[in-house]
Amino acid sequence: MSLxxxxxxxxxxxQDLGRYGYQQAxxxxxxxxxxxxxxxxxALVGNELHExxxxxxxxxxxxxxxxxxxxxxxxxxxxxxxxxxxVPLNQGIVVNKNDALQFxxxxxxxxxxxxxQGGFQMNHWLESQxxxxxxxxxxxxxxxxxxxxxxxxxxxxxxSKYLNGKNFRIxxxxxxxxxxxxxxxxxxxxxxxxxxxxxASRERFxxxxxxxxxxxxxxxxxxxxxPLDILxxxxxxxxxxxxxxxxxxxxxxxxxxxxxxxxxxxxxxVAHVITAHHSKLAQKRSAEALHFKMxxxxxxxxxxxxxxxxxxxxQNACLFKLQPYA
Amino acid sequence: xxxVRVTKKHIIFNNTPMTTPTLSYQLFxxxxxxxxxxxxxxxxxxxxxxxxxxxQQFRHQQFPGFIEAVPAYSSxxxxxxxxxxRKLLPAEGTAFNYVRERITEIMAVELTYKETNSRMVRIPxxxxxxxxxxxxxxxxxxxITVEELISLHTGRIYRVYMMGFLxxxxxxxxxxxxxxxxxxxRPKSTKAGSVGIAGRQTGIYPFTSPGGWQIxxxxxxxxxxxxxxxxxxxxxxxxxxFYSIDKYEFAHY
Numbered sequence: 001m002s003l004x005x006x007x008x009x010x011x012x013x014x015q016d017l018g019r020y021g022y023q024q025a026x027x028x029x030x031x032x033x034x035x036x037x038x039x040x041x042x043a044l045v046g047n048e049l050h051e052x053x054x055x056x057x058x059x060x061x062x063x064x065x066x067x068x069x070x071x072x073x074x075x076x077x078x079x080x081x082x083x084x085x086x087v088p089l090n091q092g093i094v095v096n097k098n099d100a101l102q103f104x105x106x107x108x109x110x111x112x113x114x115x116x117q118g119g120f121q122m123n124h125w126l127e128s129q130x131x132x133x134x135x136x137x138x139x140x141x142x143x144x145x146x147x148x149x150x151x152x153x154x155x156x157x158x159x160s161k162y163l164n165g166k167n168f169r170i171x172x173x174x175x176x177x178x179x180x181x182x183x184x185x186x187x188x189x190x191x192x193x194x195x196x197x198x199x200a201s202r203e204r205f206x207x208x209x210x211x212x213x214x215x216x217x218x219x220x221x222x223x224x225x226x227p228l229d230i231l232x233x234x235x236x237x238x239x240x241x242x243x244x245x246x247x248x249x250x251x252x253x254x255x256x257x258x259x260x261x262x263x264x265x266x267x268x269x270v271a272h273v274i275t276a277h278h279s280k281l282a283q284k285r286s287a288e289a290l291h292f293k294m295x296x297x298x299x300x301x302x303x304x305x306x307x308x309x310x311x312x313x314x315q316n317a318c319l320f321k322l323q324p325y326a
Numbered sequence: 327x328x329x330v331r332v333t334k335k336h337i338i339f340n341n342t343p344m345t346t347p348t349l350s351y352q353l354f355x356x357x358x359x360x361x362x363x364x365x366x367x368x369x370x371x372x373x374x375x376x377x378x379x380x381x382q383q384f385r386h387q388q389f390p391g392f393i394e395a396v397p398a399y400s401s402x403x404x405x406x407x408x409x410x411x412r413k414l415l416p417a418e419g420t421a422f423n424y425v426r427e428r429i430t431e432i433m434a435v436e437l438t439y440k441e442t443n444s445r446m447v448r449i450p451x452x453x454x455x456x457x458x459x460x461x462x463x464x465x466x467x468x469x470i471t472v473e474e475l476i477s478l479h480t481g482r483i484y485r486v487y488m489m490g491f492l493x494x495x496x497x498x499x500x501x502x503x504x505x506x507x508x509x510x511x512r513p514k515s516t517k518a519g520s521v522g523i524a525g526r527q528t529g530i531y532p533f534t535s536p537g538g539w540q541i542x543x544x545x546x547x548x549x550x551x552x553x554x555x556x557x558x559x560x561x562x563x564x565x566x567x568f569y570s571i572d573k574y575e576f577a578h579y
Contacts, residue, residue: 020405023396024381025558026489125552134533135493137552192354192362237367238490238497240396240403242360264398264490272357275408297422300358301408308409 002153007062008146014139016052019128023263030130033111033259036279037075040175041115043315044072044092046322051119052129056112060103061145065095068159070117076109076283082168092171094162109283118155173321175314185293186277191269201228209289216286218260227252238266244273276303349376355422360405369499373400374487378563379437389428397562398488446565449545451521452576457544464507464540476570478502486564494532494550494558498566501528509538519544546579
């Protein structure tokens, strides 16, 4: 055993980069909402980037470590502490047996990620460790973590030499999480039905902020917009959708599909959030505003490539820093 | 003796090799990591046969960066990894263009296919009002008796056009016009095993879930089991026939 949930969070699950290859059976991919933060957490502890991590929402689980481990917390800032002492985001931390990790306040962002060196000992379901809540499969018994759950880490590491009698130790390097992208806009690409929006609706789409409503979870973010018009057209038969697809619902409101989206849908697809901005989007909370800006495929691909290069560089740097400890 | 008009309904596709008709399609991006081939937004068996044949072809002739393909009624979506593909490309050029070219090459191959999947699945359904919250409503609206409803619903062999909505949910069609029924205005909690109708589609809920389909019966069999190697009972291209069981058989199934 390596860690135990001593108090349950609102919805904390095991997630990796998602389960692909089964959407033709209606099995949605799941996976981390903020895959950038999830990969940074893995890089910091020297894991493969696709290793499964814990995705935490606020209020989050209280976690007791039952053996020394190396961990990293990334993504949302929930004001974390170990044994009551504040600990930083985006840094490796060696924890000791009986250390307790707690999250106190939702300071910024919506989802935090906890990676453990070596990853979790857990069965794969259809080649992935992601929790699929709909299918109640994958991850930890196919469900969110509860009080008393015990997770085993694969780590064989000997961490006592890091600790020198101390309770826990924060490793002295930080991941630069922002990757230079501080723009407030969420970049989008036109969807198949973009042209069915009248000019005034398109203008509103790109010119006014859209508030995220309370209906914002792993499945999708409902937006609280003034109803948008759409030109009449034939009713659509269902077809595949994807993470980031923005659909126009019959009442004129928008929904952005997120990690637990259905595999197919029959509503007009007016736009798609570019993949490089999924991470930024996943950290938005209810009542926050989204500013959409149109871009093109070339830019979308370049930004994604840049983001992935940044994570790779970070991974290499962390592996180098971790060498003396190996 | 007059002419017999041959309509699509009379063509038997089962294992009959045939050349693909040249159906035209549109190709458009679905965000920056997928693209969709669209044969025209219709529920049409000939189109869906083409979709399924192309789906099989894509699975067997995978190009670098291919992740998966998802067939639907009249479209096929291909998911790819743009970062992986861009590493293979010269400095200019998008992953989208690369994938479009690969797909255009594959699509240029004349397809001699037969329906590769000729599975027939028989599914028991109990059409008892106690298990079917919308049965009375549909009988009233469509002015038919429960015996007629059972005979119409079990009297046809349906095609699984696509999977979606929930893990293991099969979109089947088409039901007799006398069974056609609009969706509910507001989704209601629907029990696992519920057999429903929406328009001229029929389907079964594998999980208890909010749903808008009109429920006419319930099956005792499991549509989804995560412990099976193939977790879903049905797959796109299957043939399905329903048969009626009574409440006693349902309870003791």
